[in-house]
Amino acid sequence: MSDNGDVAHARSRGGLAAYQDARALVRLLQCSQCSRPLRTPVTLPCGNSVCRECLPQTHLRENISYPNAPDRHYGFQCPFPGCGEEHPLADCSVDVVLYKILESVAMEVSRSREASDNTPTALEEVMQWGDIPEDEKISAAAHARTLNGGRLVATFTFAELGELGYLSEVTYRSLSPTGDAYEELDKAFLERLREGAHKEVDCQVCYALLLDPVTTSCGHTFCRKCLVRVLDHAEHCPMCRRQLLIPASLARQPSNKTLSTLLYRLCPDIIEARAEAVRLDELGPPGGLDTPLFIVTLGFPSMPTFLHVFEPRYRLMIRRAMEGNGTFGIMMYNRLAAPQGDLGVTQFMQYGTLLRIVSVQMLPDGRSLIETRGISRFKVLEHGQRDGYTVGRVERVEDVSLTEEERLEAEETTAPISLDADAATQIDHLSTRQLLFIGIEFILKMQRNSAPWLHQRILDAYGGPPDDPASFPYWFASILPIDEEEKYKLLLTTSVRGRLKITASWIRRIESQRWYALTLNLMV
Amino acid sequence: MALPKRIVKETERLMAEPVPGISAVPHEDNLRYFDVTVEGPSQSPYEGGIFKLELFLPDDYPMTPPKIRFLTKIYHPNIDKLGRICLDVLKSNWSPALQIRTILLSIQALLGAPNPDDPLANDVAQHWKENQNAAIQTAREWTQQYAKPQ
Numbered sequence: 249m250s251d252n253g254d255v256a257h258a259r260s261r262g263g264l265a266a267y268q269d270a271r272a273l274v275r276l277l278q279c280s281q282c283s284r285p286l287r288t289p290v291t292l293p294c295g296n297s298v299c300r301e302c303l304p305q306t307h308l309r310e311n312i313s314y315p316n317a318p319d320r321h322y323g324f325q326c327p328f329p330g331c332g333e334e335h336p337l338a339d340c341s342v343d344v345v346l347y348k349i350l351e352s353v354a355m356e357v358s359r360s361r362e363a364s365d366n367t368p369t370a371l372e373e374v375m376q377w378g379d380i381p382e383d384e385k386i387s388a389a390a391h392a393r394t395l396n397g398g399r400l401v402a403t404f405t406f407a408e409l410g411e412l413g414y415l416s417e418v419t420y421r422s423l424s425p426t427g428d429a430y431e432e433l434d435k436a437f438l439e440r441l442r443e444g445a446h447k448e449v450d451c452q453v454c455y456a457l458l459l460d461p462v463t464t465s466c467g468h469t470f471c472r473k474c475l476v477r478v479l480d481h482a483e484h485c486p487m488c489r490r491q492l493l494i495p496a497s498l499a500r501q502p503s504n505k506t507l508s509t510l511l512y513r514l515c516p517d518i519i520e521a522r523a524e525a526v527r528l529d530e531l532g533p534p535g536g537l538d539t540p541l542f543i544v545t546l547g548f549p550s551m552p553t554f555l556h557v558f559e560p561r562y563r564l565m566i567r568r569a570m571e572g573n574g575t576f577g578i579m580m581y582n583r584l585a586a587p588q589g590d591l592g593v594t595q596f597m598q599y600g601t602l603l604r605i606v607s608v609q610m611l612p613d614g615r616s617l618i619e620t621r622g623i624s625r626f627k628v629l630e631h632g633q634r635d636g637y638t639v640g641r642v643e644r645v646e647d648v649s650l651t652e653e654e655r656l657e658a659e660e661t662t663a664p665i666s667l668d669a670d671a672a673t674q675i676d677h678l679s680t681r682q683l684l685f686i687g688i689e690f691i692l693k694m695q696r697n698s699a700p701w702l703h704q705r706i707l708d709a710y711g712g713p714p715d716d717p718a719s720f721p722y723w724f725a726s727i728l729p730i731d732e733e734e735k736y737k738l739l740l741t742t743s744v745r746g747r748l749k750i751t752a753s754w755i756r757r758i759e760s761q762r763w764y765a766l767t768l769n770l771m772v
Numbered sequence: 773m774a775l776p777k778r779i780v781k782e783t784e785r786l787m788a789e790p791v792p793g794i795s796a797v798p799h800e801d802n803l804r805y806f807d808v809t810v811e812g813p814s815q816s817p818y819e820g821g822i823f824k825l826e827l828f829l830p831d832d833y834p835m836t837p838p839k840i841r842f843l844t845k846i847y848h849p850n851i852d853k854l855g856r857i858c859l860d861v862l863k864s865n866w867s868p869a870l871q872i873r874t875i876l877l878s879i880q881a882l883l884g885a886p887n888p889d890d891p892l893a894n895d896v897a898q899h900w901k902e903n904q905n906a907a908i909q910t911a912r913e914w915t916q917q918y919a920k921p922q
Contacts (some may be wrong), residue, residue: 478835
C-alpha cells in the first residue's frame, strides 16, 4: 500500500516509477536519431544530445574568418525539430557527464542481466505510426523479444539491440511461472542506478547536484548559476581551461535537455529541494543583513546614478539584485578613515542611498552599464560580507514631519540676530523658500556664464532644476563639481530646510573669494 | 555567514580521505582557516622535513583561489622569505574545479621540482642557477634546521 503511495507521489511530482514507467525511463537515455542508448553522447549548442556517430554529415562553412579555428570551418544542420540551426563541429564535444552516466548504466544493466537469467518478460514494440513516413511503413515492422532482468533491464537491452524505436511504446507480459511481474527487481535496479550515477551528477564548482545544467562547447557541465559566476572571473572552462566563447550572462545558452530531464524524472524531490535552497541562499543570510552595499560613490534619492560594473563580486551583486527586488545600497568610501558611529572605522561612510535598477546594458564580456534611480537614504546599523561584497542591516533615514519642518523654520527665522552675524547664522535666518531661491538663482547665473557642469548633456541625464525644495539639493549635489565629503552631508539631514541650508552655504562659499578661485577652474 | 556547502564537503572529504603526506585541519573558530602540513617529497632536498603552512579560503572561494603561505622557513627559488609561493594555479591559472586537495598536491610537487626560471626569491634562484649542488645543499640544511618534526 505504502509502496503504491510512493509511486503515486513520485509520479505526481513529475518523477517516473521504475516498474510502471520503465519504457519512459529508458527513452530518457535513448538517442532520438538511432534509437539505441546514447553511445559517446555529444551535446549540441541547442542543448540536445546525440551519439557522436549520429552527428549529421558536415559541410564546409564558408565566408567565416572569425574565430578562425580549423574545426569551426565544418558544421552541420541540427537534426532536432525546433532547432534547425547550423552547429559548428567545434561546439559539439563529447558530453562528459552524460558519457559517464551512460557508462555506469550500461555496466549496471549488464551486471543485472547476468544476475537474473531466469526472470523472463515478453516485450512487444508498439510503433507510433503517426511519426513514420508512409513509404517507410512497409519496411518497419514491430519487434518482439523475451528478455530477462525485469522491465527496466529488459527494455534497455531491447534498445541496445536496436529493436526499440525511440518513439515506440512497449507492452509487457511476465512469463514468470509464479506470475511474478518482477516489480521489486525494477525498483532495486533503479535504486542501484541512482547510487551509481550519483557521483557523476555533482557540479564541480558547488559540489552539489547539478541544478539547471549547462554544457559548454568543450563538453563540461555545471549548474547554470555556477557557470555564470565562473564567467564573472574568467573566460575559461574550469575543467579543461579551454576558452569559452559564450556571452557571460548565459542568457541564451540552453540547458542540457537530456540531463535536466533525467535528473528531474529520477529525483524530482531532490531537485526541487535544491532549487528552493538556492532560492533562499540568493535571498541572503537571515538576520537582516539583507541589503547589498556597493561601496563606490554617492547616490541621491530621486536622482539617477550611472554605474559601470566590472568587478566580479559586484557583477554577482547586481545580478542577484536584478533577480530579487532590483535594489541595492550605494555608499561612499571612507577615504579619511573617520569613525562611523557605533560601527567604528569602516571602509565605507555610514549613510548611503538605496538605488533601484532602471536599466542594464550587459556587455558581451559580462561587464555591465547600469542606470539606477535613488529611492531613499539609509544608515547602516550592522554589516557583514557575502561572497566578497558588503551586506548590511540598514535603517531608513527620513525627514521630520511637515509640522516639525514648519516649527523649525518658524523658530530659526524669528530668532534674534545681530547685525554682524556670520554667513552661517545669516543662512539660518532665511526662510526655506529663500534658501531654495538662492539655489535657483545661482543656477540661472551659472547658466548665463555657460558653466560646463550645466552642459545640456548633463541636464539631459539629470533633468532641469526641480521646483520641489525637498529634492533640489539632491539634484544640485548630483551635478555640482565639489568635494564628495561636502555632498555626503546631505545624506544625514532630516529636514528639507537642513538640506537647503547646506546648499546655500556651498553657494555662499563658492561666491566668496576663497572658493571662487578654487571652483572657477572647474566651472569655466 | 553560513559556510558554503562546497567548503563543508571539501573539509569532510579531506578528513575522511586524507592525502598521504599532507594534512589540512580547519580552525574550530574559523572554518575557512586551515593549519596545513606538507611532507617534503622523497628524493628532494626537502625529504624528511615537515613544513607548516597556513591556508585561508576567501569569501568568494572557489571563484578565487585559496590564500596559502609557508610558515616554516624554506630555501626554495619559488618561495620567498615571507613564505609566499609562486605557483600559477594559485594565481592566474586558478580554476574553481581545483580544490584544497589538488592545490596542496601542487605545492608538494613544487618542492620536488623547483623552477629557478620563474623565481620569487631572486637570491635563491640565482644561487640555484649558478651552483645547483650548493643550493640544494643549503636547502637540505634548512630542512634539517627548520623543518624537523618536534
